[in-house]
Amino acid sequence: MASWRASSIDDIAADKWPYWAPIRHFFGITTFGINAWRGGAGDEVIKRHHESESGHAELYFVLSGDALFTVGEDEVPAPAGTLVWVDDPTAERVAVATETNTVVLSISGGPLSGWDTQYLES
Helix, strand or coil: CCCCCCCCHHHHHCCCCCEEEEEEHHHHCCCCEEEEEECCCCCCEEEECCCCCCCCCEEEEECCCCEEEEEEEEEEECCCCCCCECCCCCCCCEEEECCCCCEEEEEEEEEEEHHHHHHCCC
């Protein structure tokens, strides 16, 4: 068996979940959380949430398109190539795509909460 795998984000469950690419599950990653979120202008590509329960910090990377993040009271314009680091788990965050074909990668560490597993099984 090969010690590596490769895939395009567009090939990861795009038919089933057009707005979500469950990267962690696709590759069987158990050491950190990683997902991609896809959307068009006006779509929440990162749903409004906080990480108070998990205590996780999160890193977001805008792969394509453009998004406007709101973290707490601050607005953060995020064109493709922008990294947004949210180190306060209690900070509420949301990102809205401002262009078509916006893709945002989200990465978190620590013990996995399993929210995505529950979503996949429902």
